[in-house]
Each structure stands twice: as structure tokens, then as C-alpha cells.
Amino acid sequence: DTEVTQTPKHLVMGMTNKKSLKCEQHMGHRAMYWYKQKAKKPPELMFVYSYEKLSINESVPSRFSPECPNSSLLNLHLHALQPEDSALYLCASSQEGQNEKLFFGSGTQLSVL
Amino acid sequence: GENVEQHPSTLSVQEGDSAVIKCTYSDSASNYFPWYKQELGKRPQLIIDIRSNVGEKKDQRIAVTLNKTAKHFSLHITETQPEDSAVYFCAGPLNQAGTALIFGKGTTLSVSS
Numbered sequence: 001d002t003e004v005t006q007t008p009k010h011l012v013m014g015m016t017n018k019k020s021l022k023c024e025q026h027m028g029h030r031a032m033y034w035y036k037q038k039a040k041k042p043p044e045l046m047f048v049y050s051y052e053k054l055s056i057n058e059s060v061p062s063r064f065s066p067e068c069p070n071s072s073l074l075n076l077h078l079h080a081l082q083p084e085d086s087a088l089y090l091c092a093s094s095q096e097g098q099n100e101k102l103f104f105g106s107g108t109q110l111s112v113l
Numbered sequence: 114g115e116n117v118e119q120h121p122s123t124l125s126v127q128e129g130d131s132a133v134i135k136c137t138y139s140d141s142a143s144n145y146f147p148w149y150k151q152e153l154g155k156r157p158q159l160i161i162d163i164r165s166n167v168g169e170k171k172d173q174r175i176a177v178t179l180n181k182t183a184k185h186f187s188l189h190i191t192e193t194q195p196e197d198s199a200v201y202f203c204a205g206p207l208n209q210a211g212t213a214l215i216f217g218k219g220t221t222l223s224v225s226s
Contacts, residue, residue, distance in 0.1 A: 099211035
């Protein structure tokens with residue numbers, strides 16, 4: 001299995017809602033990532049987990065809360081988002097997390113109303 | 114931290130022509146240089162990568178060249194086809210440990226037949 005699976009594919013939420021994005025990989029990769037991508041822009045790094053520990057937080061607002069329950073799963077909990085947070089949220093994984101190929105999921109298209 | 118600059122932002126070619134996209138990086142310790150292709154509505158996919166111990170790598174119509182002295186690496190696509198139309202991103206390491214990738218701003222390639 002060489003896939004990174006993200007759910008849901010689409011999500012619409014209000015500014016007072018709480019929702020979660022989920023990401024799963026079964027390649028035995030030990031590094032997992034969240035990227036945010038706005039239309040016509042590059043993916044922008046948000047968080048990095050290495051061996052299930054948060055290793056990088058790129059100054060992301062606290063309304064985004066990552067979680068890595070085990071080596072195969074990565075969640076992104078969303079609370080009190082703003083309309084400008086609407087974007088494609090991409091999960092990725094890599095084998096060891098150093099100078100390696102990233103495998104991307106197909107993303108969750110998020111709209112905040 | 115690392116900085117990756119990509120040029121041009123848009124590139125239009127006729128089918129059969131060659132296309133070249135260039136990226137420059139700032140950290141001389143960088144040793145992994147990937148290129149990703151993203152079609153509309155899809156995830157970024159690695160198309161080719163190169164490590165600092167080689168100067169060029171080819172895969173059919175796609176090649177990447179690396180000039181470590183000048184700190185730039187380039188994507189070359191020969192005999193372009195309409196299905197090569199997409200956004201192409203180069204990437205570089207976020208930090209000296211290479212624990213995450215950051216992306217250039219992207220090049221929108223249009224191949225007309």
C-alpha cells in the first residue's frame with residue numbers, strides 16, 4: 001500500500017464548529033506532515049511529526065491542533081476557524097523525515113463560512 | 114532557514130518544444146532537490162529528484178540538473194505534450210537537518226497543440 005488516505009475529501013464548516021481532518025498511511029513511514037494550500041499557491045508547511053512527536057510547528061494559530069495517535073494516523077483538529085482558513089489541507093508522509101520524497105494524500109478541501 | 118526561489122511563474126510552449134524551469138536555494142548544506150507536478154484539483158506528485166552527489170538525472174523526457182556552485186537546480190522537459198500542462202514546484206529543505214520540505218512559488222506550464 002503506497003497511499004496516503006485523507007478524509008473527508010470536502011468539508012464545509014461554520015466559524016463556531018469543531019471538526020477534524022484525518023490522515024492515514026500504512027507504508028511504515030515515521031514522519032508525517034500537514035500542509036495548507038491556497039488556490040494558485042504552493043503548499044505551505046504547518047506541522048511535522050517525527051516518530052509520533054511534534055517536531056515542527058510553523059507558527060500556526062492555536063485554532064489548528066494536530067494530533068498523532070500512532071505511527072499510521074495523523075489528525076488535524078479545527079476549532080473557531082476563520083473564512084481565510086478556507087484552503088486545501090494536504091497530509092504527507094516520508095520514510096524517516098530527512099531529505100526524502102514526500103508522499104501526499106489527495107487533500108481535504110475546506111470551506112469556512 | 115532555507116529559501117527557494119522559482120522562475121518563471123508562467124511558461125507557455127508549443128507541443129514538441131522544450132521547457133526549462135529553474136530554482137535557486139540559499140543554504141549550501143542542502144543535499145536533496147525534488148520537483149513536484151500538480152494537476153488541477155489533484156495532489157502534488159514527485160516527478161524527479163536529485164541528490165547533491167550527482168549533477169544530472171534523467172527519466173525519459175524529464176531531467177533535473179544541479180549546479181551546487183551557483184546554488185540552482187533546473188527541471189528540463191523535452192518534447193512537451195499537452196498532458197505536461199500543470200503547475201510544477203521545486204522544493205528545498207526547511208532547515209539544515211532537512212526535516213521538512215518547503216516549496217517554491219510554482220510554475221504554471223501550458224503546452225498548446
